[in-house]
Amino acid sequence: MDDLLLLVHRIPFPPNKGDKIRSYHLLRHLAARYRVHLGTFVDAPEDWQYVDQVRALCAGSHFAKLDPTLARLRSLGALLGGRALSADYYRDAGMRGWVERTMREHDIARVVVFSSPMAQYALPYTEARRVIDFCDVDSDKWRQYAQQKSWPMSWLYGREARTLLAYEREVARVCDSALFATEPEAQLFRELAPESDAKIGHFNNGVDTEYFSPARPYATPYAEGERAVVFTGAMDYWPNVDAVQWFAAEIFPRLLARLPDLRFYIVGARPTPAVQALGRQDGVTVTGTVPDVRPYLAHAAVSVAPLRVARGIQNKVLEAMAMALPVVVTPQALEGVQAEPGADLLLAEGAEDFAQAVLRVLGEDHGALRSRARERVERMYSWPSNLARIEARLECN
Known part of the structure; x- marks a missing residue:
């Protein structure tokens, strides 16, 4: 060599x-x-x-x-x-x-x-x-x-x-x-x-599709009766901080008013003080570092990527898709991801549009979306x- x-x-x-x-x-x-x-x-x-x-x-x-x-x-x-x-x-x-x-x-x-x-x-x-x-x-x-x-x-x-x-x-x-x-x-x-x-x-x-596999057994990290919306990522990275602040302020209250059992989980290491403060908002949980992100994806109802500033490819989107989890993304989060909106994931722009997309996911089975997301990752990544x-x-x- x-x-x-x-x-x-x-x-x-x-x-x-x-x-x-x-x-x-x-x-x-x-x-x-x-x-x-x-x-x-x-x-x-x-x-x-x-x-x-x-x-x-x-x-x-x-x-x-x-x-x-x-x-x-x-x-x-x-x-x-x-x-x-x-x-x-x-x-x-x-x-x-x-x-x-x-x-x-x-x-x-x-x-x-x-x-x-x-x-x-x-x-x-x-x-x-x-x-x-x-x-x-x-x-x-x-x-x-x-x-x-x-x-x-x-x-x-x-x-x-x-x-x-x-x-x-x-x-x-x-x-x-x-x-x-x-x-x-x-x-x-x-x-x-x-x-x-x-x-x-x-x-x-x-994506390591053997590691990020929905077929593995995972103990749920969520409380009984909760339906979880999850965001994953390093929480000292400013685009992620901006994304969860925007979601918590402008989007999640619209969802919670319709679905009182809904919870927003922010999962990621090194949450800034601004992110930690979101944990005091009704229905929002900030986990900090977790030993394994997969249980949070496996038992969530939907993954969100509400980024307003983004560069390159979003691993958080690919990992959620690999776990056959419905994903709702902004145009910025989609850029660089080879996926078809409406078939592999849902695309939304603006707070009201994003909230409606999440509600659609929560109100339907979306089995085809789940399987297509997983297949796309296996084929392209x-x-x-x-x-x-x-x-x-x-x-x-």
């Missing part, structure tokens, strides 16, 4: 945690074909327990501690230097030194970068074949944030959108291949970085076939 350097911004484990699913499967796929040397950051105390499991997949590894508070403070230096805050957030001398030694000692000719901030460690190695998985066009996410916020955050987010896009374009220009999680993301970047058009592609996420695209980019001459 040849040696390969893989750079990931957050430790790629556990394998079924929303923001780590893609990086975990990428690591596992590459480790079966190369001797992988992994450089990654650990930014949460609970994630140190996974180091040994990740190290076992690698020929070499470096796990750098990242304190989010200190990293945010350190990144402020980018304001004076005209750089993107996102890149400076992950700037680390120890990581840079480990990469330099690893490249030299193992004569590495292939480098895979996961997420644009990690590209800074690969840029000096022009002799290697470098492939970056941007996942999403993060600069456009900041642009959307700027539109949603008032000054001074609108100015700060707008600045980050501009500086990060310049950085993304430079990374794509010097790398051999630039990949995204969906074709719409890839097409957006082609428009933003036309000079790199020939290098830009995508590979879809996948296989990890091995999707990841073969990145392998092809690494091996082409």
Whole structure:
């Protein structure tokens, strides 16, 4: 096997945690074909327990501690230097030194970068074949944030959108291949970085359909007599926070007035104070971290993805579909998901439209919707076939 350097911004484990699913499967796929040397950051105390499991997949590894508070403070230096805050957030001398030694000692000719901030460690190695998985066009996410916020955050987010896009374009220009999680993301970047058009592609996420299987037995986490509407996701991620706040304020009260037994469950790690406050609202439960999200999906009546700001593919939508659970999504949450509205899931725009879509799901059996959702995921979201695209980019001459 040849040696390969893989750079990931957050430790790629556990394998079924929303923001780590893609990086975990990428690591596992590459480790079966190369001797992988992994450089990654650990930014949460609970994630140190996974180091040994990740190290076992690698020929070499470096796990750098990242304190989010200190990293945010350190990144402020980018304001004076005209750089993107996102890149400076992950700037680390120890990581840079480990990469330099690893490249030299193992004569590495292939480098895979996961997420644009990690590209800074690969840029000096022009002799290697470098492939970056941007996942999403993060600069456009900041642009959307700027539109949603008032000054001074609108100015700060707008600045980050501009500086990060310049950085993304430079990374794509010097790398051999630039990949995204969906074709719409890839097409957006082609428009933003036309000079790199020939290098830009995508590979879809996948779903472990054996793990996310409705055929397994799950003990219900809900109280007797409840009908649950569920939202899953990392609850310190601003688009998710905005989504559940909007649903709780504008949509759920309309539902509760019609169906007093209905409950809204917000399931996900690291809920912000704003999310925790929603738990004081009638009918709303905020779980925080749970050991397994599948029981919440298996016994829910409907999954909702009321995102108003979104980039790339929503794993929460795919996982619910894999569990044969009816899903109601906004247009933003649907973008990047290859599913047919009305057949595989329901699409709604605006609070009243969204409430009516949820009521339709709750008032009918929707057996066909459930089976079609599961079939769509099985057909379109296989990890091995999707990841073969990145392998092809690494091996082409």
